[in-house]
Amino acid sequence: MPMRCNFLHLIISSTVAYDANNARVRVPPPRNTDRHAFHNKKTEQCFVNDSVNLQLTRRRFIKGVIFSGAAATSGAGIYLAANAQSGNGGMERLITLTINGRTRRVDVPPTETLANTLRYRLNLTGTKIGCNRGECGACTVLIDGVPNYACSVLTHNVKTKQVTSIEGVKNEDGTLHAVQQAFIAENAPQCGFCTPGQVMSAVALLANNPRPTKAEAAQAMSGNLCRCGAYEHYLNGVLRASGQIA
Amino acid sequence: MSTHIGFDFTPPDVPGKVTGEIKYAEDYKREGMVFARLLTSPLPSGRVVGIDAREALRMDGVLGIFTADDLPPVAPPGNPALASEYVSFVGQPILAVAAVTEEIAESAIEKIRVDFERRPFVVDPLESLTPGGANAYPEGNTLVRTEEEGPEGTPIRGAEIRDVKWPQSAIDALRAGKEPKGAEFTTDWSFGDLDAGFAEAAVIVEEPFVTIGYPHHSLESRTCMAYWENGKCYFHGSSQSQSANDNGLARMLDIDPANLVFINEATGGGFGSKIGPYPYMAISGNFAKRLNRPLQLRITREQEFYIGSARSGMQGWIKMGVKANGKVSAIDLVVVNDGGMTGAGSGNSSAQHVTVAYQPENMRFRGISVYTNTTPRGAQRGPGQNEMAAVLAPIADKAAKAIGMDRVAFRRINAIDSNGFQGGGQGPVTSAFVREALDQGMRTFGWEEKNALAKQNGSKVRGLGVGIGYHGAGGRGYDGLVRIGTDGKLYIHSGVGNLGTYSYAGTCRAAAEALQVPWERCEIVRGRTDNHLPHSSGQGGSNTIFTHTRTNWVAAQDAIRKLKEIAAQDLGGEPEDYMIGDERVFATAEPSRGLSYAQAAARAIELGGKFSGEEYPDDINPITQRAVQGLAGSGLIGVAKDNIPGEGQPPGILVGFCEIELDKDTGKLEILDYTAIADCGTVVHPKNFENAMRGGAVWGVGLAAFERHVYDPQNGLPANTGLYQSKPPTYLDVNVETKMGAVNIPDPQNPTGGRGIGEPTQGAAAAALASAISDALDGHVFNTAPTTTDMIINHLAGNDYSTKYLKTNTF
């Protein structure tokens, strides 16, 4: 049942591209105007749409067509590992967490990561997700005082632990933690997306080693990637927070 | 005397970054928000012949599917938000699915079946130019201009895709490091007499080179959220720019720009990949409209690798002639760019770097950009200039050595000054003081002292390097807008984006300086269109410091004029009889006779007309006109277009000096010292300047020693889609101490004296490191960027496998 292909109607008018300097370049329509014929000849059995009505969306077209053959898709999933086990991430269960010294009761499926719980259930969006795969450290939180990638920890596994996120590092009187003050003084963040994670690692470092050298600080914070390259500013911030520079 | 320019301050968004309170696009939620995810191509090249989404659409919670049919058509090599018939790179989005939860959207993606026909693919430009080589697009492999490029400021140029093949002899010649005779190019310029230049040369150096593209990897991916209310689209995006997005994004959404509210308080990095609206913004905005729900389209880290743009790579050849006195008499340059799936390459900018760094007396450039079935390419921090800086530095060192000249002295003789030129058109620059920068750098770094030290220490060998980074750094003709409120405060409206460079804040200091208002009494108004923001440049090309200190300055001057006119009207005399100071306008002869800024603002509202923004100059952009209309009647309005006279390109130039220790057993290198001196006019914000220098140095290390695309040439699959494998430098890969300084000579064409410096900070560091690696290995020129540990080890083992044949996009 050869059908006509509506893809071909979609690439006909002049449009705009950008070159590597982001200058706009006008790209005229393809000159080959008999592409239908070309494709009819070559791949007749593959044509998929029974309509030439441009108003039809592919959704309608999709609904009307059956295909055989190997499925090949790539969705770059972030939930899939969990979903494979139990539908949409498994049954939510009400658990009790201690976050920033407060008890929080929250429904969480067993497959959910702490980063997701913090950001999307508790609205603690200071914890950033840069990679969601343990490569960048943007999601760093403290679990019983130890820095951890929240994207790589299941929330159900921290039920009995003390979790500290960036929202919880201020001093009790509401003033900023010495690390935060020092980072401001050093103008340390650039884009700031890695900053909450850098703060968490620096807070943990100073709790263990109150006067680190710059090289020690670099070691301790090396799990926190900064694409802006603000490393030295953060290290200066650590030295400032530890009273080694003023 | 300067009160703000050249002094430190804390940009207002810094505290929010250290507390986590500042919001990025993905931090926003909205009542009823639904979630979309992308289905992307698993193939480097193919044709979509069928999509079956019935099962996905039957799932509970799935709301709909969005495809290329739902968007205006885009012809190749435009980068469509969603592929229609052809897919051209792994990870190219094909459709989006929306659902009530993100988990359901993602599960639905898995239920969709797509049938493809495979097409031939290519990941190496030279392979595509080879007779019989595959083309990335069915139409061909390169973009050919069909119209002459217009004068500066006329962006649209005609072009078409064509199939270009080179004779095999030309391919072989280029791979062997010789001129590719008989090859076809799409860009070609020259000045002077090349043959005469080479005839004058005492030394001629001829080398091939290859630089490998790599992704931007902005730490915040380009997740967007949009919703519609009363015909207006509210769009939370992640962009380098603010006002510069308005028109393009409105076009994508098919609305009048007046109906767009673009919200972008903070952006988690862009590095050139988010200068203007990116194609995927069309999905969030239009899908939200169709579903009539707030919609978030999440882009994952892996997807950001695919669609977040990347630097173009180069395969090329250079021949440099140098006279006995060290002056570069002739350069012949060939660049084949890897355009990925969309880029037009940046060879011309590479050639421009050559002109600025060595001011050759005669030069020819020939270039072609070839599409490959790899990720879309776009501007990335000093596109063209910085990778050229990295490969050129060791070649220049070789030339200097051949005529027996010190490497810094060689650069000094050839350095650009204020009478110098840039680019193939040999256009003027506003000012340049590179010799001064080299002298200052030599002293700070201790070039001569370090050169006198022993090189070898067991298996470790020291290397010293010097490099130059350059990028055009400023634009003209944008608008400034300030308001003095009845509270007496100065509100500086900025349409500049916030990509982490803080130039939005630094440039506002120009208005505070001109109006002599203490910084605590100033407020920067920015971050969303409905804050009434003026027409501003896109935050790319290191331009913002130059461009927007000027706009804020002219807006402040307009406010000062109005203050004086109001005072003259109310208190007698002529406007010229008045001056400003201490947040007052007062009679010069009788300082007690005057008005406070707060009083003048109240009078401006009463007087109306131009004073309070009911009227405005007719040369301001429609974006600024709308902003002024929104502010009318709320204070004393200063608004003006930057018509400051002048000509020439404001250059941002940096010189870098690097000392490394290279372990000959492991190939690992350690940076012992890095010193950088900038020629960027007056330093506007010292603390921020220092940080820009450090951040740029990290990027330079990545370019020279680590980062590259790796594709499997058998299947065209990318092998390093994550951060870990792509290897942006970490804390442990870079020096922990950068020494820096600035020549600090004001640029005559900027009222604050400033010029930009963002991009050259990377180029200088990359060049200095490449130069140091070569120096450590007795002047061996790898002719590669990056020069990775495996390449160094292979070279030391006498194996040229990893640097032969100008291989790109692979090991």
Ligand code: FES
């Ligand atoms: S988001 Fe957790 S390590 Fe990157």
Ligand code: FES
């Ligand atoms: S400040 Fe941008 S990623 Fe670190």
